[in-house]
Amino acid sequence: MADAPLSVLLAGGGTAGHVNPLLAVADELRRRHPEAVLTVLGTAEGLEARLVPEHGLPLVHVPRVPLPRRPSADLLRLPGRLRAAVAAAGRAIDESGADVVVGFGGYVSTPAYLAARRRKVPVVVQEQNARPGLANRLGARWAAAVATTFAGTRLRGAQRTGLPLRAPIADLVARRSADPVGARRAAAAELGLDPDLVTLLVTGGSSGAASVNAAVSSAAPDLLAAGVQVLHVTGLGKDDAVRSAVADLPGTERYHVLDYLTRMDLALAVADLELGRAGAGTVCELAALGIPAVYVPLPVGNGEQRLNAADVVAAGGGLLVDDAELDRAWIAAHVLPLLAGDDAAADRARMAAAAASVGVTDAAGAVADLVERAAAGRPRAGS
Template sequence: MSLTKSHKFIISGGGTGGHIYPAIAIADEIKRREPNAEFLFVGAEDKMEMQKVPAAGYEIKGLWISGLSRKLSLDLLKFPFKVMSSLWNSKKIIQEFKPDMAIGTGGFASGPVLYMASQKNVPTLIQEQNSYPGITNKKLAKNASAICVAYTGLDNIFKNDNVKITGNPVRVEVFQNLPTKEEALAFFGLEKGKKTILSVGGSLGSRNKNNAWKAQIEKVKESNVQLIWQTGSVDFKNLSNNTSLQADNIKILEFIYEMKMAYAAADLIVSRAGAIAISELCLVGKPVVLLPLPWAAEDHQTKNAEALVKEEAALMIKDVVANEELVPAVLKLVQDDTLLKQMGENIKKLGKPNATKDIVDEVFRILEEKKA
């Protein structure tokens, strides 16, 4: 799309990679289409976006804001002052930068930024990653120009006629030109002809998932399957040095840099149920066992997992019973070729490889309407 005027965008999203990555991906796609566009990110001043966004080449300003504490504490007492401060500073940022649009991808700062933008008649777009929105996005929705979502049914929750199912921005390049299964197994030093399980848990890892594998590792050793076990940085040293966990059919890794290889090797994937993780898994098209993080905000990981279970695209194991149920369920499922095939086909149908493009199409549609 060719536009005569270069636009200015405020983008707010952070706290976790699940909010930061979509924000950067959207900015990158806008910049690809409109190289002279100007961007200003707004985040929470002590959160990871303050490092990740500049590393991606964008300017960011921080607000003094955090989530609402659920217990009586100094943070709870500070919260009203943080809200007032962030609203005041958001207003100041908007007045000075004069954006043509404000885009929110979630996180503490997106609430005050999008609220003040709407008060100043700046068009706003919300990108909701999860199957059930948080309180902030539900409140912001009524004034949003568009809401881009990854799951069906959210039009019944958001009080807005402009809900668009686009999916979540993901690293599409990870899923293109995958190596063959044989190449991937050789990369990890694993045998051909054996079912392979991939267990992933992010850069830090998942303590409860690691404990579940550890608790029943003898069943894995005795089985005719192979396990690629990405532990994360927190538990890696203890687990990799534990001789009782070592076996030829178990590969314990701190982090996996070649995710293409890992996805290609896997017959079954075990993962948490964060929104971006699920969006990537849908593009992979491999059957998955989800272990939702129970203390995620609004319990959104459980709701994300339930949305896939409803489509017969995943199996869910509750965190509280992981030690007893995860390994037996995984070992049973990985041997059921019929069910593996059906789950893989079902999850593939949910993939949205053009999510970033579709979201940015919506951005420019709104700008065109504003200009008309």
Template sequence: MRVVITGGGTGGHIYPALAVARGIKDRHRQAELLYIGTESGLESDLVPKACISFSAITAVGLKRKMSLHNLTVPWKVTGGMLRAAKLLRDFSPRVVVGTGGYVCGPVVLAAALLKIPTLIHEQNAFPGITNRILSRFADRVAVTFSESFKYFPKRAKLKLTGLPVRTEILAVDREKARASLKLSPEIKFLLSFGGSQGARSINQAVPVLMSNFSNDPGVHILHITGPRGYDEFIEANKSICMDNHGNITAVPYLYNMPEALAAADLVICRAGAATLAELTARGLPGILIPYPYASENHQEHNARALVKRDAAEMILDRELSGEALYEKVKELLANPSRLNKMSEASKKQGHPTALEEILDCIEEII
């Protein structure tokens, strides 16, 4: 079985694509995969490292404001479609799977014209413009949030699957994880981070939280600053990071994130789709601080989907302060029943079988 996978630009599009690729290979050992992306996108680096064949096409997107750039888009998209069509004819896939980003447009449209079955996956509660257009041509549209249904055309064939999460996220045992981190059962473990590169606004708010809990042996805080913000964070908060009861930890990056998530009682983070998929898969309550500059403000839409179901609290980035964050955390830690209800609600929103459901959809359209 031959399968083409496409999706690019950011990790939010690429990592789900790679998860689907791994799932296809696990289910069909003899499957042949071709990933179509762009040379300028992150996929050109990540896909070859995952030992998947990679080919590039030209793909661009429209600017939201009127510009001369937009006049060149139809020409470049047409060139991308012609290149994609040639790759598809040469490879002869049984199905094309797209996970979003500009590159999906030419590839999925070319596949539709060539009568090759197509599936697209939308990660966010507010769908990207590319997937909204492609949903008119795709044989199946897999979505992460039910909130996204209303943004697609009525004729789109939608399926709520959730977002695939790394297998190691679900595999870690909570008790073993807490033992590894030297956390006794009664300690409340707070995990905070702003993504792989960190988040400056969160780095600026967390010290107030750390300062207020630095002498509380019943609370342990682990904050991930991001590599670029670590030195600045430590320099500004030496006394907090050094003068405590060993319950305050700041690191630039965390390689054992699955273990930390398994051990956590409360998570403070952005609201990217992949992050929320991991939180809900583990049934973790969160204080979500959506990244305000995400395209189409999709992180706030993601966060509101969980807040509406009482699975999380939200603080908008423009309203974030150390005091506001501390008050929110203090309120939740003082109310264990509220935390438990949030955890249960989070678990209900999780889709631990998302990958299997997407693979089933692929087989159905084939």
């Protein structure tokens, strides 16, 4: 009797940082195994609730179970909530006949790991950040394989694969390799930009970064006076302050403000330099594309964004600046020389090559390899 199709349960959600790598790995598994059964475990509230169905994949809901980092009332409610989530994850494993569970961290992964362990279903962990989260630290204890984005991530059995790139970015990597000028001109036409001008891309992610917005817009007179074109993606609802700051400046027609851009691949196709936060996805996409950057790590949290940017900055592919230090004077001293002046193009080319030297473009394939190996070690239905 022929083997049953490969069945994989992918667990992750909440933010784009978890969902995008999940979808990238799902795409690669679907390409390799068109008959595979791919099921996604997620919540009803996270970004996955929209993105996974749009991607043509079935989404099974589990209750959202935050793991408290300190004693609180939530800690007392944790056992009951976790039991319900593990039970839901277990049903998903049983009903899909999963050969492997692949976790990408976040609230959903903890119950998936626990349910898989009880059923002796192998687990593959993919960790996006340099500093791993609680769920993946747990899952790595018994995982068949642990894939990390950054070389320095400390997880048991870790091997660096890089970050699986979402489809539009992987496609842009290929198009830039084949025809960088054509890719730039096509994207500039869609965005209403001049492809022949040196372009600074500013972004703080989908939610934006008010401090970055304020600092860059304060430097708008200097950027425009130097002939720079700016594409500033402010974050939803954060565009008014930037528009007011740059209104009526000489050359303001070269300062393009958007509050949100669904097709960030278009912006990246045009960017000569990027300035923004240092989320794992941002750092890895810029490195894979060979785009130099100025990283402004989020000033709150556990410091993971500074660690995310460490390798590319050490290689010379980016600059790092504290949020509190980013202002008009700093931009004039450190960013303008990379955009205008006799050495600017050469400096950007050097930084681009350095960024690309640490970038990874085939991470989805590397993680899919680990999934296939884990499945190969488990008896298959029908065999």
